[in-house]
Amino acid sequence: MRTRKAPTRRRTAKRGKPTRPMLLAMAALAREARERARAPYSRFKVGAALKTRTGEIVTGCNIENASYGLTICAERVAVFKAVSEGLDDFDVIAVVADSKRLTPPCGPCRQILWEYCGDLLVHMVDLKGRSRTMRLSRLLPMPFDQESLGKTRRPHSGRQAAS
Numbered sequence: 001m002r003t004r005k006a007p008t009r010r011r012t013a014k015r016g017k018p019t020r021p022m023l024l025a026m027a028a029l030a031r032e033a034r035e036r037a038r039a040p041y042s043r044f045k046v047g048a049a050l051k052t053r054t055g056e057i058v059t060g061c062n063i064e065n066a067s068y069g070l071t072i073c074a075e076r077v078a079v080f081k082a083v084s085e086g087l088d089d090f091d092v093i094a095v096v097a098d099s100k101r102l103t104p105p106c107g108p109c110r111q112i113l114w115e116y117c118g119d120l121l122v123h124m125v126d127l128k129g130r131s132r133t134m135r136l137s138r139l140l141p142m143p144f145d146q147e148s149l150g151k152t153r154r155p156h157s158g159r160q161a162a163s
Helices: 020-034 074-084 107-117
Strands: 010-012 046-052 056-061 090-097 121-126 131-135
Touching: 020 046, 020 056, 020 074, 020 090, 020 121, 020 131, 046 074, 056 074, 074 090, 074 107, 090 107
Parallel strands: 090 121
Antiparallel strands: 010 056, 046 056, 046 090, 121 131
16 A cells, blocks of 8 residues: 655745735635545534744644544644644634634634634634634633643743734
8 A cells, every 4th residue: 555645734924914815825725724624523624724923834624533522623733733843933823614604713722722822813714705803812811821820931832912
């Protein structure tokens, strides 16, 4: 049996504040990632594209498991891939799903995004092209984080205030 090497999903975009064209490009990458989702149980495919302030973009898709509890969402896949590659200082994530209303990250994803990405922009898009962008702090107004535990922040946690 012949195996093929999985293509890398790490791309580079321009630096700086996310612009409309950049958000559209990120949504396109998230839509592409969504096509690779493994959702045989829920049939609810989600794709994500996470960008660093230096312009690197890492994608993720949801991957389900028969036990459901081992399922991992697209946003967490993107964060974990990025962190495992040594990336940090994120400023925006695009999330694409096919639903009647825009799909924000779930609670566990919001928690992971907060801890590893800080108050980044969350750009939610559906397959019809409708979108909405908001700060994570609006979706997670009272996060539980290292400060809640009385711990100091790690330098790579990305918790700097986003502009």
